[in-house]
Amino acid sequence: xxxxxxxxxxxxxxxxxxxxxxxxxxxxxxxxxxxxxxxxxxxxxxxxxxxxxxxxxxxxxxxxxxxxxxxxxxxxxxxxxxxxxxxxxxxxxxxxxxxxxxxxxxxxxxxxxxxxxxxxxxxxxxxxxxxxxxxxxxxxxxxxxxxxxxxxxxxx
Amino acid sequence: xxxxxxxxxxxxxxxxxxxxxxxxxxxxxxxxxxxxxxxxxxxxxxxxxxxxxxxxxxxxxxxxxxxxxxxxxxxxxxxxxxxxxxxxxxxxxxxxxxxxxxxxxxxxxxxxxxxxxxxxxxxxxxxxxxxxxxxxxxxxxxxxxxxxxxxxxxxx
DNA sequence: CTGACTGCAAACCCTTTGCACTAAA
DNA sequence: TTTAGTGCAAAGGGTTTGCAGTCAG
Numbered sequence: 001x002x003x004x005x006x007x008x009x010x011x012x013x014x015x016x017x018x019x020x021x022x023x024x025x026x027x028x029x030x031x032x033x034x035x036x037x038x039x040x041x042x043x044x045x046x047x048x049x050x051x052x053x054x055x056x057x058x059x060x061x062x063x064x065x066x067x068x069x070x071x072x073x074x075x076x077x078x079x080x081x082x083x084x085x086x087x088x089x090x091x092x093x094x095x096x097x098x099x100x101x102x103x104x105x106x107x108x109x110x111x112x113x114x115x116x117x118x119x120x121x122x123x124x125x126x127x128x129x130x131x132x133x134x135x136x137x138x139x140x141x142x143x144x145x146x147x148x149x150x151x152x153x154x155x156x
Numbered sequence: 157x158x159x160x161x162x163x164x165x166x167x168x169x170x171x172x173x174x175x176x177x178x179x180x181x182x183x184x185x186x187x188x189x190x191x192x193x194x195x196x197x198x199x200x201x202x203x204x205x206x207x208x209x210x211x212x213x214x215x216x217x218x219x220x221x222x223x224x225x226x227x228x229x230x231x232x233x234x235x236x237x238x239x240x241x242x243x244x245x246x247x248x249x250x251x252x253x254x255x256x257x258x259x260x261x262x263x264x265x266x267x268x269x270x271x272x273x274x275x276x277x278x279x280x281x282x283x284x285x286x287x288x289x290x291x292x293x294x295x296x297x298x299x300x301x302x303x304x305x306x307x308x309x310x311x312x
Numbered sequence: 313c314t315g316a317c318t319g320c321a322a323a324c325c326c327t328t329t330g331c332a333c334t335a336a337a
Numbered sequence: 338t339t340t341a342g343t344g345c346a347a348a349g350g351g352t353t354t355g356c357a358g359t360c361a362g
Contacts, residue, residue: 150291
């Protein structure tokens with residue numbers, strides 16, 4: 001967890017649950033066992049999970065829970081700002097935690113697939129500079145570095 | 157074209173054709189009309205094209221040329237370093253020119269879909285810094301900024 | 313001639329959706 | 338009860354591949 005910056009340490013999970021409940025209420029949706037389970041599983045999983053990943057994890061404890069429900073719940077998590085989709089060029093959408101996480105870049109290991117998150121103040125400056133010089137207004141940005149992580153380096 | 161840095165101005169197309177021919181020879185492949193046509197079209201197209209994009213362009217002049225051939229030829233272009241795939245999170249692989257192009261970042265307009273390429277010396281430094289502090293060896297990296305371009309800003 | 317290439321259509325793989333049944337509120 | 342949710346299975350949408358006929362070398 002060292003790479004990940006929690007801005008809130010204490011009631012994070014409670015906060016996040018509240019946020020999710022608020023979304024449900026706002027859209028006249030119901031809090032079902034399945035949604036709660038996917039939410040809880042997501043909150044416990046500090047990774048960049050694809051729908052398949054989540055489905056596999058969830059299925060172990062809740063074999064009856066369907067793929068589509070996982071898919072739809074992850075969309076809801078994005079809607080309320082708890083999760084956000086990320087793309088690493090392998091045609092698979094992954095979801096990462098957004099709430100309470102600082103903007104970060106990704107270092108993606110092509111050997112083991114692990115993803116390191118790293119925070120840098122400089123990046124924001126460069127982004128702003130780039131936008132200014134190109135007359136561009138940014139909504140979001142991503143910085144991804146692909147290569148080999150420390151562990152895999154030692155192995156080879 | 158102001159955003160794009162050609163390192164070679166004169167014989168670029170010839171160079172690129174040679175590179176392609178070299179690849180074919182090295183792998184015992186044949187230079188067919190179709191491959192030549194896709195290559196030439198790619199060289200003329202200063203854009204981030206998906207297979208569909210290329211197919212549409214090519215089809216206008218060569219209606220009999222198939223989708224699979226475009227697909228396979230673009231792969232070949234990547235193999236010999238003339239093209240490289242880029243991903244902008246819309247589930248579609250695009251191919252951009254690699255040969256003679258400096259490393260750049262992308263500013264992607266969510267209104268008109270246009271992509272500005274911009275070069276920055278700072279980025280490379282930050283990348284190196286990030287890698288060093290995380291004990292990571294980079295093969296490649298991407299910096300993509302999503303937002304609204306100058307033109308679309310004026311419109312709204 | 314011979315081995316590689318093409319174009320078609322089908323297979324893949326992940327994402328998304330329609331629908332009849334089920335369950336929150 | 339009412340209205341939304343679930344799980345299944347099928348549809349989408351892009352990428353990739355198998356194959357029989359075709360062509361470059």
